[in-house]
Amino acid sequence: MKSFKLTRQEMDEIASRHPTPFMVLSLAKVEENYRFMRKHMPKAGIYYAMKANPEKAVLRKMAALGANFDVASGGEIEMLHELGIDASRMIYANTVKDFQGLETARRVGLRRFTFDDRTEIAKIAAYVPGADVLVRISVANDKALVDLNTKFGTHPEQALELLEAAKQAGLHPIGICFHVGSQSLSTAAYEEALLLCRGLFREAERRGMRLTDLDIGGGFPVPSADGLSVDLAQMMEAINRHAERLFPDVDVWCEPGRYMCGTAVNLVASVIGTKDRADSRWYILDEGIYGAFSGIMYDHWTYPLYCFGKGKKCRSTFAGPSCDGIDVLYKDVMAPRMEIGDRILVSDIGSYAGVSATRFNGFRIAPTLVYEEEVEQASAGLPADREAV
Ligand SMILES: *Cc1c(COP(=O)(O)O)cnc(C)c1O
DSSP: OOOOOOOHHHHHHHHHHSOSSEEEEOHHHHHHHHHHHHHHOTTEEEEEEGGGOOOHHHHHHHHHHTOEEEEOSHHHHHHHHHTTOOGGGEEEOOSSOOHHHHHHHHHHTOOEEEEOSTHHHHHHHHHSTTOEEEEEBOOOOSSEEEOOSSSSOBOGGGHHHHHHHHHHTTOEEEEEEOOOOEEEOOSHHHHHHHHHHHHHHHHHHHTTOOOOEEEOOOOOOOTTGGGOOOOHHHHHHHHHHHHHHHOTTSEEEEOOOHHHHHTTEEEEEEEEEEEEOSSOEEEEESOOTTTTTHHHHHSOOOOOEEEOOOSOEEEEEEEOSSSOTTOEEEEEEEEEOOOTTOEEEEOSOTTTTGGGOOOGGGOOOOOEEEHHHHHHHHHHTSOGGGTTO
8 A cells, every 4th residue: 555645746736825834634545544454354343543643634534434433531532522423432542541531531421441550440430430441451562663561551460350340349341452562563462462362351251251342452553664564454464363263252443543644644844944064965944853743753753755856966964943953854864955945745744743743942833734625626726728627
């Protein structure tokens, strides 16, 4: 599957109507990603982890496609609620919840939660008595870009005790969840975790608890990232096969975040200044590490960069507009010589990027434009005699 990428002509056309920096989101690409996962992992229900990209257009699209949602705060619940998405389609999958989040969950009727410590049980029971709960276990995976098993998850040996304690507090233990870590390049990590859960489900049954749900979390990678080649179809099919074999009678679901929008967004920015240094030509862009490039910092990520200068290639360094020295984006890459006003395009920047942008130094947050709407507007703007072409 190819990432969404604007042509130069499309980029220039959109930039003639909107000042840079801006992001362009392809809803068709989001839909393609969703359908691809549906096709290769038919066993698993999809709960979109909205923290990866909570743009309203994305949420509406996911809702229309039939997805459910993984939420982590009162704010996220509220956003879905305002779009008319029912609480029965949400799982509150932040293992430690704040009181505002619990209150919002109670108000909208959200009844499914994950937890990974005894102290969380009384909190959930106080706000939503009888709620459905899943215990999160930590699993091993050294092939994930982002580790989610140090901060999260109880030791598997404690999992059943925790579910029993939840039951005693009047909650309804329904299952187990895990997350192998984000941008996981390992299928084996899922397979090992599934096996581990199979044992726990069996043991739960022996203790008189019939578990009905298994949540295998997110972690599905953006396949095009930085020299990687992950065969996503093969990965999803292997996970699906294992899940079907080990859990034929269990509701299995996953919580993809990064995968869903990662390849669906481009960023367009402009060169606002240059510095000729002995070892590298520097370009200062109108977007930086405190903006949409925040994923370089928070998400340990680099994004494919496309330059549209006309000049000969030379050693180049790209930096953001802020007054901070860490605001350097690409160091010593080969790029065609560019001048002030030239544009750059960055692809695969749809997840954990714009969402963590800040207003540091007073720069505005790059807006997200919807590609399909822009195309429509562009064609509407053409003279009538060219419309038929
Ligand atoms: C962040 C998160 C996800 C999404 O993870 P990705 O690696 O982006 O797919 C899923 N579930 C939980 C509980 C999360 O915290």
